[in-house]
Amino acid sequence: MKAVVKPVSKLFEEPGQGVTIYHVAERAKVSPATVSRVLRGTQPVAPATEERVRKAVAELRFRPSRLGVALAERKHAANGIVFPDLSGPFYTEVVLGYEEMAAERGRSVLILSTRDRQDAAHAVLALADRVDGMVLFGRTVDDEVVREVAATGIPVVLLGRPEMPDVDLINTENEQSAYELTQHLLGHGHRRVVYLGDPNGSADAAGRWAGVSKALKEARRRRNIAVCGADEQAGHDTAAELLTGSNRPDALVCVNDEVALGAMLAAEELGVQVAVTGWDDIMAARYARPALTTVRQPMRELGAQAAAALEERITGTRTGLIHRVLPTEVLIRDSCGGHS
Amino acid sequence: MKAVVKPVSKLFEEPGQGVTIYHVAERAKVSPATVSRVLRGTQPVAPATEERVRKAVAELRFRPSRLGVALAERKHAANGIVFPDLSGPFYTEVVLGYEEMAAERGRSVLILSTRDRQDAAHAVLALADRVDGMVLFGRTVDDEVVREVAATGIPVVLLGRPEMPDVDLINTENEQSAYELTQHLLGHGHRRVVYLGDPNGSADAAGRWAGVSKALKEARRRRNIAVCGADEQAGHDTAAELLTGSNRPDALVCVNDEVALGAMLAAEELGVQVAVTGWDDIMAARYARPALTTVRQPMRELGAQAAAALEERITGTRTGLIHRVLPTEVLIRDSCGGHS
DNA sequence: TTGTATGCGTTATCAA
DNA sequence: TTGATAACGCATACAA
Numbered sequence: 184m185k186a187v188v189k190p191v192s193k194l195f196e197e198p199g200q201g202v203t204i205y206h207v208a209e210r211a212k213v214s215p216a217t218v219s220r221v222l223r224g225t226q227p228v229a230p231a232t233e234e235r236v237r238k239a240v241a242e243l244r245f246r247p248s249r250l251g252v253a254l255a256e257r258k259h260a261a262n263g264i265v266f267p268d269l270s271g272p273f274y275t276e277v278v279l280g281y282e283e284m285a286a287e288r289g290r291s292v293l294i295l296s297t298r299d300r301q302d303a304a305h306a307v308l309a310l311a312d313r314v315d316g317m318v319l320f321g322r323t324v325d326d327e328v329v330r331e332v333a334a335t336g337i338p339v340v341l342l343g344r345p346e347m348p349d350v351d352l353i354n355t356e357n358e359q360s361a362y363e364l365t366q367h368l369l370g371h372g373h374r375r376v377v378y379l380g381d382p383n384g385s386a387d388a389a390g391r392w393a394g395v396s397k398a399l400k401e402a403r404r405r406r407n408i409a410v411c412g413a414d415e416q417a418g419h420d421t422a423a424e425l426l427t428g429s430n431r432p433d434a435l436v437c438v439n440d441e442v443a444l445g446a447m448l449a450a451e452e453l454g455v456q457v458a459v460t461g462w463d464d465i466m467a468a469r470y471a472r473p474a475l476t477t478v479r480q481p482m483r484e485l486g487a488q489a490a491a492a493l494e495e496r497i498t499g500t501r502t503g504l505i506h507r508v509l510p511t512e513v514l515i516r517d518s519c520g521g522h523s
Numbered sequence: 524m525k526a527v528v529k530p531v532s533k534l535f536e537e538p539g540q541g542v543t544i545y546h547v548a549e550r551a552k553v554s555p556a557t558v559s560r561v562l563r564g565t566q567p568v569a570p571a572t573e574e575r576v577r578k579a580v581a582e583l584r585f586r587p588s589r590l591g592v593a594l595a596e597r598k599h600a601a602n603g604i605v606f607p608d609l610s611g612p613f614y615t616e617v618v619l620g621y622e623e624m625a626a627e628r629g630r631s632v633l634i635l636s637t638r639d640r641q642d643a644a645h646a647v648l649a650l651a652d653r654v655d656g657m658v659l660f661g662r663t664v665d666d667e668v669v670r671e672v673a674a675t676g677i678p679v680v681l682l683g684r685p686e687m688p689d690v691d692l693i694n695t696e697n698e699q700s701a702y703e704l705t706q707h708l709l710g711h712g713h714r715r716v717v718y719l720g721d722p723n724g725s726a727d728a729a730g731r732w733a734g735v736s737k738a739l740k741e742a743r744r745r746r747n748i749a750v751c752g753a754d755e756q757a758g759h760d761t762a763a764e765l766l767t768g769s770n771r772p773d774a775l776v777c778v779n780d781e782v783a784l785g786a787m788l789a790a791e792e793l794g795v796q797v798a799v800t801g802w803d804d805i806m807a808a809r810y811a812r813p814a815l816t817t818v819r820q821p822m823r824e825l826g827a828q829a830a831a832a833l834e835e836r837i838t839g840t841r842t843g844l845i846h847r848v849l850p851t852e853v854l855i856r857d858s859c860g861g862h863s
Numbered sequence: 864t865t866g867t868a869t870g871c872g873t874t875a876t877c878a879a
Numbered sequence: 880t881t882g883a884t885a886a887c888g889c890a891t892a893c894a895a
Contacts, residue, residue, distance in 0.1 A: 204874095215882090216874080219874060226881095232881080249652045249872095250871075251871075251872030252874080253873085254591065254873065254887050254889095259589075259590070272612065279608070282634055282635070293633055295626070296626075298623070312588065467810045470784055543889085560865090560890095566891095568865085588888050588889070591888030594870095594872070597872095
C-alpha cells in the first residue's frame with residue numbers, strides 16, 4: 184500500500200483552493216446556508232454557531248467564489264468603461280476618477296479600449312454581459328451599438344458624446360468656453376482665426392467649433408476651419424500647411440492641446456508668429472514656451488460623476504434622465520499673444 | 524378572463540433578457556446540450572439541427588450568460604492589473620499595452636488603482652478572485668500581499684518591482700542607463716551631481732540611483748542624493764532647496780520627468796543654470812525649454828510582455844520562471860547642458 | 864448525432 | 880435559529 188503523503192508545505196501553500204462553502208459547513212457542523220448567513224450577516228445566527236463557522240472559515244481560508252456569488256445574486260458587482268484610446272491624460276484621468284468612485288461602492292472596473300478595432304461593437308457587447316452597467320466614453324462606437332447595449336438591459340451612461348434619447352449623458356461645457364476663447368483672441372487684435380479640429384470627429388470637437396464659429400460670426404469675421412485629426416502630428420502638419428499659404432492665419436484655435444502643441448512646433452519651425460490655443464490643459468501645455476492658453480476640464484470629476492450616475496441607475500435610485508454639463512475653465516497663458 | 528396582453532414594443536424592447544439556453548433548446552426542439560455544442564462548436568451537430576438552433580438563437584437574441592459559462596468552465600476569462608496612482612503617462616501606456624494584448628486573447632481586463640488606499644491589500648485580494656491571473660505593477664502592495672495572492676492559486680506577474688522568489692518579473696533596465704546618463708553629464712564638465720529620487724520608494728528609483736552612484740564613484744565624485752517624492756511638486760521643492768544652498772549642484776539627475784520638470788521650473792524661478800535629466804520621456808519633456816534629456820522606456824511593450832507572460836502561466840504553456848529586463852534608450856536633449 | 868443528468872459554488876425560500 | 884433544497888445558467892461526461 185503506497186501512502187501518498189502530501190507534504191505539509193503543499194498543504195498550506197495553496198489554501199482556499201477549491202474550498203467551498205460545503206467544506207466549511209461540514210467542518211463547522213452546520214448547513215451551507217448557515218455559513219452563508221454568517222458571512223453575509225443576512226440573518227441572525229446563534230453566537231456559538233457563528234463562532235464555529237468563523238473558526239472553520241479561518242482554518243480553511245475559505246473565500247466565497249465570486250462566480251458562485253455572482254450567479255446566485257445574478258449580478259457582477261462590476262462596471263465597465265469603454266474609451267477610444269486612452270493616449271493623452273484626458274481619458275486616463277477620467278478613468279481613474281471612475282475607478283475610484285466605483286471602488287468606493289465595492290465595484291470592480293472592466294476597461295475596454297476600442298482603438299481602431301474593427302470588432303469594437305462586438306467587444307462592447309461582450310463587455311456588456313460581464314458588468315452591471317457601463318460608461319461609453321467618446322467616439323468609441325456608434326449610436327446603433329449604444330442602443331444594442333441598452334437593449335441588453337444594463338444601464339448605460341454616455342460621456343463626451345452627442346445626446347441620445349433615453350440615455351444618461353454627461354459632458355463638459357464646450358461652446359461657451361470656445362466662444363470666450365475666441366473673443367479673447369479677437370479682442371487682442373487677431374483677425375484671421377482658424378479652428379483646427381474635426382467637428383464630425385467628436386461631439387466635443389463640434390461643440391468647440393460651434394463656439395468659435397459663433398464668436399467669429401458676431402465679429403463679422405470669416406469662420407475658417409481646417410479639418411484636422413486630434414493628435415500632435417495632425418496639428419503640426421495642418422498648421423504647417425496653413426502657415427505657408429498666402430493668406431496666413433494669425434490665430435489657431437485647436438481642438439486639444441496635442442494639436443495645439445503640434446501647431447506651435449510647426450510655427451516655430453517656420454519662424455512665424457501665430458497665436459495658438461488648446462484644450463485640456465495637459466502637463467505639456469504648461470511647459471511649452473510660450474505656455475499654452477487652454478481650457479481645463481474637470482476630468483476626474485467627470486469620471487466620478489459618470490460612476491455615480493451609473494450607480495444610481497443600477498440600484499434604481501434614480502429613474503429620471505440625466506443630462507449634465509460640467510463647467511470648464513479658460514486658462515489664458517502666453518501662447519495666445521497680445522500680452523506684454 | 525382577463526387577457527394580459529404584452530405590448531409588442533415591450534416584447535422587443537428587451538430581447539435576450541432572461542433568455543436562457545433552455546428557452547433556445549425548447550424552441551429549437553433540441554436539448555440544451557446541443558445548443559451549447561452548436562454555439563461553442565465543441566462537437567459535431569447535424570446541419571439541419573444546427574440550422575434550427577441558430578435560428579432560435581437569433582430569434583430569441585440569446586446571449587449565453589457569462590456568469591453561467593464562467594461558473595461551468597471555472598474560469599473568468601479576465602485578467603487583472605494593479606497599479607499605484609501616479610497618473611503619469613507611464614502607467615497609462617503600460618495598461619494600454621496590457622489591455623490590448625489581453626483583448627487579443629479574448630480576455631477582459633479589470634483595473635485596480637491602489638492610490639493611497641489603506642485597504643489596498645484587501646482590494647487586491649478581492650480582485651484576485653475575479654480573474655484568472657493578475658499583474659502587480661510597481662509599489663502597490665508589499666511582498667506579503669503578493670504571496671497571499673499567489674497562494675490564491677492564480678498566476679501573478681510582477682512589473683517594475685523588486686525581485687521575489689518564484690514569481691515572474693518584468694522590469695525595464697535602470698542601472699546601466701542611469702550610469703550612462705551620469706557619465707554623459709560628467710563628460711560635459713558637470714562636477715556636482717545630485718540624484719533626486721527615493722531609492723526606497725520603488726525598485727526603479729533604487730536601480731537608477733545605483734547607476735548614478737556607480738558612475739559618480741568611478742569618477743571619484745561625491746555621491747549626492749536628495750531623497751525626493753516622485754511628482755512635479757516634490758521635484759520643484761527639492762530643487763529649490765538645493766539650488767539656494769551654498770554648495771549648489773550643477774546637475775540634477777531626476778527619478779522621472781515630472782520631478783525633472785519641477786526642478787527645471789525651480790531653477791528658472793531662481794535664475795540659476797543647472798543641468799537636469801529625467802526619465803520616461805513624457806510629452807512635456809519634449810516641449811520644455813530647454814528640452815529635457817531623459818530615458819525612454821518601452822511602455823506599451825512592457826504591458827504587452829506582462830500580458831503575454833501571464834497568459835503563458837494561465838494556459839500552462841510555460842512553467843519556468845521569467846525575469847525579463849526590457850532595454851531603455853537614453854535621449855540626450857538640451858536640458859543636460861554642455862551643448863552648443 | 865443527440866439527450867440525460869450532474870456539477871459548478873452560492874443565495875434564498877420554505878419548513879422545521 | 881437552523882436545515883433542506885431549489886434556483887442561478889451553462890458545460891460536459893456518459894448514455895443512448
